[in-house]
Amino acid sequence: MSTVSAQPSWWRRNEVRLAPYLFIGPFYVLYALFMIIPIGAGVYLSFTDWAGLGAPQWIGLENYRYLLQDNSFWTSLGNTVFYMSFTMLVVLPASLLLASALNARGLKLRDTFRIIFFVPVVISPIVVALVFGLIFDGQFGLMNALLQAVFGFGGIEWTTDPLWARVVVVVLVLWRWTGYLTIFFLAGLQNVPRELYEAAALDGAGAVRSFLSVTLPALRPVTAFIGVTVLVSTAQIFEEPFLLTQGGPGESTLSIAMFIYRAAFQRQELGYAAAAGVLMFAAVFTIGRIALRLFQVGRNA
Amino acid sequence: MTKQRAGLYTALTLLAVLFLIPMIWGVSSAFKARSDIFEYPPRLFPAEPTLENFRAILDGQPFWSWLLVSTLVALVSTAVAVFLCCLAGFGFAKYQFRFKNALFDVLISSLAVPFAVIIVPLFILLAVTGTLNVWFALIVPWVAPAFGIFMMRQYVEQSVPDELLHAARIDGAGEFRIFLSVVLPLLRPAVGALAVWNFLNSYNSFLWPLIVVSDPDQYTLPLGLQALFGAEGRQYDLVLAGSVLAAIPSLIVFFVLRKQLLDGLTAGAVK
Amino acid sequence: MSDPTRRQVLWGFGALGAAALAGCSSASATPITQGEVQLNFWAHDPGYDATFAASAVDPAIQQGSRWTYELEMTAANAGDLVSRAITQAVARRRGPDLIGVVVDQFPRMMKSRIAQNMLVPLDDLIQPFGDQLLKQGSYTSDGSVYGLESDNSISVLYYRQDVFQENDIPETVGSWEELAEAGTRLAATTGQAIGMVSTGDPGAVFNSFLQFLLQRGGSVFGADGSLTLDSDESREVLAFMRKGVQDGFLMPLADPYGGAVAAALKNSELVATVMPNWYRAYGLEANVPDQEGLWKIRTIPPFQAGGHIASTLGGTGFAVASDTARSDAAVELLRRTYLTPEGQFLRYQKGGYLPTLAPLYQEPQFLEITDPFLGGQRIFEVYGEAALDMPAFDQHVGMQVMTTTLGGPVLDAVMGRSTPDQAIAAAVAAYRNQVRQ
Incomplete structure (x- = not known):
């Protein structure tokens, strides 16, 4: 500093006011560049017919009109809703149950269990899908061999029957994500004061009632957070069906994200893919926002 | 021990x-010859365990290059992401400023933007601007994850007392200085969690690299394995060996930092 | 900027707010007319790298050429190669000079005139050969040919001679129906199958159906681009595949290369199958090298109702990127490697690719080739006969959509969940639903 002034510099005077903008700035710059602009470009592309080379042809609402008539799109939507229902109705409760079991007082090896259940999410999905493909091969897989040995029947066409293929995909989802969600619930449970349970016990509440009247309300914030995250991420499920079944047999495991990927990168229909993306955005964003608001995620009460 | 406990x-x-x-089945199969992988009845321990698959993938495929790309991308993006998330989390937790609520709302909303929506346009934008390479496309757009910022904000609120900040200001420290020397050290447990979370996400990510990276010299591990498997010949044997090797770094990172990850990851969600 | 399409590309991106307008590089440089030229060579299979690398330095093939070549090889899977070539073109960066486009990826380039914008039309180059050059249909878009096929991909019947002899199955059986009958007996007594149907992803299912369909004389699309799937041939083939699975002579397998096939081959559960020439290397020798000498090939027994004694599946067409300084040089390398007898022989030596010039099947150079894995069989006696009766495969812009829409219904029919009639109707309806007329 060449001059020493009595007055602090302009920056020093305003630092506390301006610093936070600089601190949070990088996120918004990246957000604008890599999210807002792409969404805008996606909306534009969705009104065009474009194969990736040459000028996009403006076709107005044609893409949307075709989408609504496209049975594949509805199939993928149906499948995605199925996956979402499964995670909300099965994976989520299963995680909560598992977390409650792990929260049992004085449980030995709690950390070991916690780690074992968590490990699947650590492993790359391609690896996981390969191993599941190995296990659920209809002709020579481990699963059928085990069923054969135990029940004398092992001819299930795991990945080639439309129904079983969906089962295999959700089993994979269950296996991959249950342990991950469990640790969130477990952390939530560990935050519930023991006194609440003791008070409930004094009132003569059984295990079920104390679960309903103490545990569930106390878990509301964590459930909300997990619920929204899971809802949004399952809405864009891609890796599990893509790697395991390629969406097959037929289109019975095709998800919306796969539909978009297929249109854009396998069929060169980039405008069409963008239109599907915009519809998906509208749906997921609305559901996500409503859920966030309902559950008050990210707000300090 | 009660009956209930035993159950x-x-x-x-x-x-x-x-x-x-x-996992065990995958590891065991990696040690089997190609034609034994589907043998019936299945054997947990291969009759003739072989290292041939590992040798073949290490000698015949650019496995180390895949590993290097994956690891470097994951390390760089993790380092930057952790720093930016801490910074932004601190900004949201400890300052009052105009539009704070609205900006935070935008941040939270971005959690609800499905990735599949932006992949096509983002891919095109990167292609057109000539930034469609592994170092830019796999790192830069993702270095400020909203989830990480949210998590750090929660953590800062819980673990950084306002008095410390006041004291530092009275000592004449600048805000960024305060962040570096006062706040960051206090965030260490959460930083560990965020770092592991981010590393694993990046190391294992599949869809985005699948779209962005088409130059085989820049393949990440998941892409290399996928290409190997998709190539004519569906080489389960090689791919399984590669998978086992690929899982090792992520498992090491996880086991070393498991406590921080499992505790830190949940900090933001619980409160 | 002489090329209007490139300006259009830029215009398109201008609307996307692209910053790429700066740094506009010259589109078409002055062509290199002689001397050393460095070519980017993209292919998915190392066999092509070996072929072109050898061809580039082969004095007999390059005799009198104005250019000398240096090849920069890039390998990636088939889909990525096309994606990346298009991306490079969009980003106006240097892409491949020579690219091997796998036949099921070519329809992507038939969209929005991508082939016309990116590739050199080869019509003048192949015009002198007329009908003697096989497999032009696979890489034709709007009447112009953009790729030269690398391999005639002739499907034959592979069979275990030892098993056939042990079980009194005549190797010279005259029709599919007779072979199916023998196969049914074999399945009932030993559990072995004489063929496979794919039950894997839609692409694999489609291919396994297509191979039978082409042999039976059916097709998915006609040469004129019309949808020809809805035919008696299609229904017959589906019924045949269903019967095969039911009676056990066709084994349902996820994909024809995977671990399950390896197990089936190793356990001698799969003792015959119809597959193209390249299956010897990729399917048999790779999985069961110890069965060397036990396998033989023959032409496929025809269906009684008609059709061919051969079929086809797969293939890779080589194409040249247009409007670069290196286009002419690349076309010349392609011509010398793929359209001369010396080149086609080299191609067979380096990668086992069958000639696409019909007269070569009668050349002693080929006829004398024996295959040790196939017990020293003189394989060109079989391929030569088959090449004369190869069904045509006509490419179509909707082929990829058809692949996915047909996969499910075919699988349903094969597994007995629907009738052939229902399956074909479902596929046609789904296809029409997804393709804009």
Whole structure:
């Protein structure tokens, strides 16, 4: 500093006011560049017919009109809703149950269990899908061999029957994500004061009632957070069906994200893919926002 | 031990075995010759265990290059992401400023933007601007994850007392200085969690690299394995060996930092 | 900027707010007319790298050429190669000079005139050969040919001679129906199958159906681009595949290369199958090298109702990027490697690719080739006969959509969940639903 002034510099005077903008700035710059602009470009592309080379042809609402008539799109939507229902109705409760079991007082090896259940999410999905493909091969897989040995029947066409293929995909989802969600619930449970349970016990509440009247309300914030995250991420499920079944047999495991990927990168229909993306955005964003608001995620009460 | 307790342990142990079977089966199959992988009846321990698959993938495929790309991308993006998330989390937790609520709302909303929506346009934008390479496309757009910022904000609120900040300001420290020397050290447990979370996400990510990276010299591990498997010949043997090797770094990172990850990851969600 | 399409590309991106307008590089440089030229060579299979690398330095093939070549090889899977070539073109960066486009990826380039914008039309180059050059249909878009096929991909019947002899199955059986009958007996007594149907992803299912369909004389699309799937041939083939699975002579397998096939081959559960020439290397020798000498090939027994004694599956067409300084040089390398007898022989030596010039099947150079894995069989006696009766495969812009829409219904029919009639109707309806007329 060449001059020493009595007055602090302009920056020093305003630092506390301006610093936070600089601190949070990088996120918004990246957000604008890599999210807002792409969404805008996606909306534009969705009104065009474009194969990736040459000028996009403006076709107005044609893409949307075709989408609504496209049975594949509805199939993928149906499948995605199925996956979402499964995670909300099965994976989520299963995680909560598992977390409650792990929260049992004085449980030995709690950390070991916690780690074992968590490990699947650590492993790359391609690896996981390969191993599941190995296990659920209809002709020579481990699963059928085990069923054969135990029940004398092992001819299930795991990945080639439309129904079983969906089962295999959700089993994979269950296996991959249950342990991950469990640790969130477990952390939530560990935050519930023991006194609440003791008070409930004094009132003569059984295990079920104390679960309903103490545990569930106390878990509301964590459930909300997990619920929204899971809802949004399952809405864009891609890796599990893509790697395991390629969406097959037929289109019975095709998800919306796969539909978009297929249109854009396998069929060169980039405008069409963008239109599907915009519809998906509208749906997921609305559901996500409503859920966030309902559950008050990210707000300090 | 009560009967109930015994039941609980049995159930948990059974479940743990179920969770472990696929991994064990994958590892065991990696040591089998190609034509033994599907032998009937299945054997948990290969009759003639072989290292041939590992040798073949290490000698015949650019496995180390895949590993290097994956690891470097994950390390760089993790380092930057952790720093930016801490910074932004601190900004949101400890300052009052105009539009704070609205900006935070935008941040939270971005959690609800499905990735599939932006992949096509983002891919095109990167292609057109000539930034469609592994170093830019796999790192830059993702270095400020909203989830990480949210998590750090929660953590800062819980663990950084306002008095410390006041004291530092009275000592004449600048805000960024305060962040570096006062706040960051206090965030260490959460930083560990965020770092592991981010590293694993990046190391294992599949869809985005699948779209962005088409130059085989820049393949990440998941892409290399996928290409190897998709190539004519569906080489289960090689791919399984590669998978086992690929899983090692992520498992090491996880086991070393497991406590921080499992505790830190949940900090933001619980409160 | 002489090329209007490139300006259009830029215009398109201008609307996307692209910053790429700066740094506009010259589109078409002055062509290199002689001397050393460095070519980017993209292919998915190392066999092509070996072929072109050898061809580039082969004095007999390059005799009198104005250019000398240096090849920069890039390998990636088939889909990525096309994606990346298009991306490079969009980003106006240097892409491949020579690219091997796998036949099921070519329809992507038939969209929005991508082939016309990116590739050199080869019509003048192949015009002198007329009908003697096989497999032009696979890489034709709007009447112009953009790729030269690398391999005639002739499907034959592979069979285990030892098993056939042990079980009194005549190797010279005259029709599919007779072979199916023998196969049914074999399945009932030993559990072995004489063929496979794919039950894997839609692409694999489609291919396994297509191979039978082409042999039976059916097709998915006609040469004129019309949808020809809805035919008696299609229904017959589906019924045949269903019967095969039911009676056990066709084994349902996820994909024809995977671990399950390896196990089936190793356990001698799969003792015959119809597959193209390249299956010897990729399917048989790779999985069961110890069965060397036990396998033989023959032409496929025809269906009684008609059709061919051969079929086809797969293939890779080589194409040249247009409007670069290196286009002429690349076309010349392609011509010398793929359209001369010396080149086609080299191609067979380096990668086992069958000639696409019909007269070569009668050349002693080929006829004398024996295959040790196939017990020293003189394989060109079989391929030569088959090449004369190869069904045509006509490419179509909707082929990829058809692949996915047909996969499910075919699988349903094969597994007995629907009738052939229902399956074909479902596929046609789904296809029409997804393709804009």
